[in-house]
Amino acid sequence: MSPTALAARRVVFPFTAIVGQEEMKLALLLNVIDPKIGGVMIMGDRGTGKSTTIRALADLLPEIKVVADDPFNSHPGDPDLMSDAVRQQLEQQAEIRVTKKKVSMVDLPLGATEDRVCGTIDIEKALSEGVKAFEPGLLAKANRGILYVDEVNLLDDHLVDVLLDSAASGWNTVEREGISIRHPARFVLVGSGNPEEGELRPQLLDRFGMHAEIRTVKEPALRVQIVEQRAEFDQYPQQFLEKYQPQQQALQQQIVSAQELxxxxxxxxxxxxxxxxxxxxxxxxxxxxxxxxxxxxxxxxxxxxxxxxxxxxxxxxxxxxxxxxxxxxxxxxxxxxxxxxxxxxxxxxxxxxxxxxxxxxxxxxxxxxxxxxxx
Incomplete structure (x- = not known):
């Protein structure tokens, strides 16, 4: 990627520059290669780079092909990853415009309601105009991307159930007053939390594919390396990104090759x-x-x-x-x-x-x- 293209992008700390935490990085990479693994639960000390690593992974991933102007990031060729509207267009042999976009990384706020997560149906519009007026939620935006829930152990159990059901089935269904709408919702679910603030119930924990534990780095030399890297990134972000660009591209290609293999x-x-x-x-x-x-x-x-x-x-x-x-x-x-x-x-x-x-x-x-x- 050229320096101009780098400069135009949102600045995110490079995945390959993250020191240590190999267990977490490996679990995240494997879920990206095969999303059917079922997501990752990351538990560990605060200030250990959980959020930084997850954002870095989303930024690392190559662009994906999507149907233009589709709120669900529908795949132009895979029926399991496209909305019903796109599938109907294909059946009618209508022309579908395809574009490329970065893999979406959706942050789920702790105070989110079920309507915000799953989406809502406008009953009045449905009754008066006879159309299924659907307002997509965070699950629609997360399709074919990463859904990140920080402090997942503090999230309402019912919402965690909804997220896990969608992640497992790959679909989100919204029903209200006899009207039912569904859309693809296949994403890598990543939850993080601090065990001091409580654990998830065993029944919910079992639904996460993998569980990574992270600890604060104890070795003084490594701690100094992490601090110096962060200071360099904050002061000279573009130069820092350019320095790690070859490693980023090599790992990106390794992920693409692994998905194909x-x-x-x-x-x-x-x-x-x-x-x-x-x-x-x-x-x-x-x-x-x-x-x-x-x-x-x-x-x-x-x-x-x-x-x-x-x-x-x-x-x-x-x-x-x-x-x-x-x-x-x-x-x-x-x-x-x-x-x-x-x-x-x-x-x-x-x-x-x-x-x-x-x-x-x-x-x-x-x-x-x-x-x-x-x-």
Whole structure:
């Protein structure tokens, strides 16, 4: 991208410049590669860059093709991602104008009402003029984008249910006085919060595909690096963006390639059985844990540019996919990952020492401590 184009854009901190928080970054990237994973719940200390990272991811993503002047960001070629009006136009073989736009990133305010989220039907207009007068809500705007809810643990449970239902089905239906309207609402749902302010109920937490924990960086040298980067970005934003542009473009291309490769990624039957064995031993309710782990492992394989899922792919995503499904009592705290790792090692026959050794090697190479993995 040229310096002129960069200057015209809204300034957002580059994703590849974010130091640390590898767990959160990986979970977000995998959900972008395969939105059917079911979203991410990010819990951690305040001031750890949750909002910055999510906005940076939305800014990183390539532009998408949409039907011009359509309030739902309808896909011009995929019926599952287009509104009923666009589908009717296609059936009538009407000409559809196509344009490109940035992936939308919608912030859901804590005080939002259900009408603001789902949209409203103008009954008077519907009765007097005989048309379905629909005022789209935030779910319409979020279609094919990212819906971000900060402090999701403080949001009304009913609204969280609405969001999760739409994210799972890919559709939002509004019904009032016998009039029903639906539109596509397929988005990556990202929730964040501070566990000190309370956890979500286990039933709601289980509906999130992945759960990332983030902690304040303790190493003084890394803290200094983060502070200096932020100061440089605030003082010279355009120069900072230009410096990271090659890494941004490389990661963007990696995401696009992964999305294209994903349908051809395969997983050995024995590995699928072992994933289910781990879920069974951990007493995970339902089958969401099995499904999400399978999807996330395939997305990671695609991200790493290979078409066969490996044991290491499963190991790297399993804690993210299962840790929040182990809590049976709302008063319990969420497992840090120890139980999942221990069960994974036993089922897959992996020596704990070899895992620790590989982690130490990765840390020595800067993986897991800096943003080297995505640069």
């Amino acid at each position: 994903l349908p051809s990624v395969a997983m050995d039957y024995d590995l699928r059985v072992k994933i289910s064995e781990v879920c069974s031993e951990l007493d995970v309710d339902g089958l969401r844990g099995d499904i999400v782990t399978n999807r996330a492992a395939k997305a990671l394989a695609a991200f790493e540019s290979h078409t066969e899922v490996t044991v290491d792919d499963i190991r790297r995503v399993m804690t993210l996919c299962l840790r929040h499904r182990l809590r049976k009592d709302p008063l319990e705290s969420i497992d840090s990952g120890y139980k999942v790792e221990k069960t994974f090692n036993r089922v897959f026959g992996i020596e704990t020492n070899s895992i620790e050794a590989s982690e130490k090697t990765a840390q020595a190479n800067g993986i897991g401590q800096t943003s080297g993995r995505f640069r």
